[in-house]
Amino acid sequence: MAVEHTRPTGSEPEYVSERFTATADQEGSRLDAAVAAWTGLSRSAAAQLCAEERVSFRGRPAPKSHRVGAAETYTVQVPVPEDPHRIAAQHVPDLRLVHVNPGYVVIDKPAGVAAHPSPGWKGPTVAGALAGAGITIATSGAPERQGIVHRLDVGTSGLMVVARDENAYTVLKRAFKERTVTKVYHTVVQGIPDPLKGTIDAPIGRHPGHEWRFAVLQDGRRSVTHYEVLEAFGRASLVEVHLETGRTHQIRVHFNALQHPCCGDLTYGADPALSAGLGLTRQWLHATRLGFTSPDTGEDVEYTSPYPADLAYAVETLREGGPQL
Template sequence: MSEHYNVTEQDQSKRIDKLLSDVIADASRSQIQGWLKDDVVLVGGKAVKSNYKVQAGETITWRVPEPEPMDILPEDIDLDIVYEDQDVIVVNKPSGMVIHPAAGHYSGTLVNALLYHVKDLSGINGVERPGIVHRIDKDTSGLLMVAKNDLAHKSLAEQLSKKTVERKYEAIVHGEIPHEYGTIDAPIGRDPKDRQRMAVVEDGREAVTHFRVLRHFDAFTLVECTLETGRTHQIRVHMRYIDHPLAGDPKYGPRKTLDLEGQALHAKSLGFEHPRTGEWKKFEVEAPQEFTDTLRYLETREG
């Protein structure tokens, strides 16, 4: 499936490999340089080199090469399936589970479990990510929608693109936020100092997070975050940006934090239009035990 990006005034004169490494969150700059070398990436239908400087108004197209087929085996792993019909599955993913196989994680993933429990999944994202429309991080728990056929996949992906999917998260963050509501509108791209991380950068992609305070604790705050966009690590990066990083976050948080197995982030609510019936579907799940135990610890510490 071919994809494209229209170069904006803000992108003017950027190197094409640098621009695409920010636009395509799953691809590294070296990967993109390989695609450019193999003429997978075209500008106005023509091949260009990695150091090509883009011009506003140009259209960049690319077709991600098919991955080397991996022998992804179905695995009998317990899944908390919140909803399922002929088109969609909604899963409550546990913290610690990787979404799809990749280097270092060839088994025990959500995809391995889905292949065991479900006969058919959409093939749009290839053999490594069947049915996967969007993702949540390994150590983030909560709701995820999965497409069982291409009709559902296209509909759900379009809803994500149009920002009509409702996604709400609960997070425990460092510090006491002085106001009850806020909106973080700050573009996100790869951190120029560390390509393994994302950061708020001037030439990043649009990213908007709304939050409201649910409860104050001594040196911590429980917040509800609503995603308007869905950039990689968006909530984690945005909360760090306003100096309230997530508790337990090994990548974006402080070393001195709560004793957690990863960031205190839970995808608690998910709403979307059913791809076949058009009916609005909304689901909510309680945070996992570790999250609620942490809240209880913060309560008792105050007492």
């Protein structure tokens, strides 16, 4: 690929105009195949450039099925690659800084924000929001995950801690690995779990039929969730959850396996009508309490987060006997 400069991860796409001339061996090749060969992009990415009219021949956009001729010259708007070592600063007004000190920052993450950049995600990230707020973070970890010691799903709101220096990164990473961090979530699930207080000990692995989903599987990783019903409303219950392990989608998968999916969680079996009646556009799941030993002082610290407006509305609707379906 001819493009030599890069752009920060998570920034708006950029393109550079490049000219390529077809060789004799490419005579009769489809244009998307030729573009892939010229740029080093995948065939599907090259086809997407054609669909977006970013490939032209003699001044006019050319379709992916166009057959190239030897010595013909084409103009291609080549995408500028992302540099994982640079995170684009983003303005995320709903992300709240709960506590900031030289070693770490505790944030209250709104739904719709990913922990860090990842392939295919074009929305805001915690890393980008902190950069936008002028908060520097540790450089340890994979380039796109620097400072990130744990994650919340995009659709889950609540507390996260991010390391700001290398000592905090090491200490906090170890604390999460050794399970000495207190992680308390609240969720509203469909129905009333029986018993009202219990432990879900069921291994979780990647769903065999859906790469982006997870499921309880016999050969999955050990996953343990402790829960207690705080309020029962009949068609739904407010539940407090303590995680012993921290698998991806663990709470959502475990309650779906109990046939009490998180309200609003259409990915894991929630009733669309009940979700709509509660005004939910994402799973009712909130990281409400986070406690750990401070890397700076060695003292135990704990932070709490109130429900955001959408989750508070859903609970009030249930307390008032709603929704009327």
